[in-house]
Amino acid sequence: MTLAEKAYDALRHDIIRGEFAPGRPLRLADLSERYGMGFSPLREALNRLQAERLVTAESLRGFRVAPLSLDELHDAMSVRIQIETEALRAAIRLGNDDWAAGIVSALYALNLQVGRTGSEADIWALEARHYAFHRALLAACKSPWTLEFFERLYAATERYRIPVLLAAAHPSGRDVQAEHSALAQATLDRDAACATALLEDHYRRTVDHLAGAIGLGDPDALPVKAVG
Numbered sequence: 001m002t003l004a005e006k007a008y009d010a011l012r013h014d015i016i017r018g019e020f021a022p023g024r025p026l027r028l029a030d031l032s033e034r035y036g037m038g039f040s041p042l043r044e045a046l047n048r049l050q051a052e053r054l055v056t057a058e059s060l061r062g063f064r065v066a067p068l069s070l071d072e073l074h075d076a077m078s079v080r081i082q083i084e085t086e087a088l089r090a091a092i093r094l095g096n097d098d099w100a101a102g103i104v105s106a107l108y109a110l111n112l113q114v115g116r117t118g119s120e121a122d123i124w125a126l127e128a129r130h131y132a133f134h135r136a137l138l139a140a141c142k143s144p145w146t147l148e149f150f151e152r153l154y155a156a157t158e159r160y161r162i163p164v165l166l167a168a169a170h171p172s173g174r175d176v177q178a179e180h181s182a183l184a185q186a187t188l189d190r191d192a193a194c195a196t197a198l199l200e201d202h203y204r205r206t207v208d209h210l211a212g213a214i215g216l217g218d219p220d221a222l223p224v225k226a227v228g
Contacts, residue, residue, distance in 0.1 A: 007037050007045035015054050015065055016155055018163040026055065026063040052152050054159070070211055073160050077207040080153040084134075084203075085196040087141040087150065092192045095140030100188055106136040107184045114177055123165060127158075133180060137187055137199075161206070164213045174205060 001009075011031070014020055026046060028039045035042070046063045049055040056064050091099065110129040113122075131154065138150060179202045186195035 003037055003041035004044040004048075007031075007035060007041040008048050010035050011042075011045050011049060012052075012054065012155065015049070016158050016162060018159070020065045022065050022068045024065045025061075026065060028062075053156065068159060070214065073157065073207060073210060073214075076153055076156040077203055080150075080157060081200050081203050083146060083149050083153060084138060085199055087138040087143065087146045088187065088196055088199055089192045090141040090143065090146075091138050092187060092190050092195060094142050099136075099140035102136045102139060103133075103184050103187060106133040107180060109133075110180065111177060127162065127165075133184075137183070157207075160210045160214065164210055174209070179205070 011026075020026070028042055031037070031042050032039060046055055046057075050057050050063070054066050056066050058064070106129070110126075110133045113126045113129045116122075134154070135147075135150070138147065141147065179198070183195060183198045183202060186198055189195075
């Protein structure tokens with residue numbers, strides 16, 4: 001990896017996980033000290049993150065972490081539903097046995113991590129397996145552009161989901177793994193109508209839960225860490 005790629009990965013990781021508060025200035029001197037990198041790779045990384053809407057840039061004021069809002073959350077999730085339901089239809093139509101096995105494997109790994117407690121209950125391992133499951137569903141869609149949009153929209157919505165999970169103060173009242181299992185089964189059955197309906201319902205439930213956990217649009221209610 002180049003230094004710019006390393007800077008991009010580190011910054012993207014910390015922004016999505018709420019290590020930087022929304023709207024926080026991202027000063028090159030501070031970032032250089034934090035990550036041990038020069039200004040050039042950091043600036044390149046920030047420009048790339050701006051293109052992904054995770055960072056904003058203002059003339060004479062530099063870069064800032066993109067703000068969070070309920071309107072943005074609903075918009076990102078609505079677009080995500082459009083992109084992923086079409087991708088899932090294509091994957092169901094084009095997917096082979098290896099694709100199907102990948103879904104089974106990803107769901108099994110996710111279920112294992114969900115069931116772990118104590119020192120094994122690692123939220124970052126859980127999130128990695130959650131991502132892998134949703135990515136596996138779409139893997140056979142045969143569209144690199146679609147998968148790139150999936151990556152961007154997943155990151156945009158995870159900025160809301162991860163801090164709420166970390167706060168762990170708002171029980172969802174849902175059996176999310178049952179939703180995942182039903183979605184996987186409909187996909188493996190090649191029932192595109194059922195699978196896409198379940199995927200949309202899964203995401204609608206998620207955004208409703210996040211909106212309720214965040215509060216009534218008050219930026220101070222957004223449960224993110226103001227660290228670093």
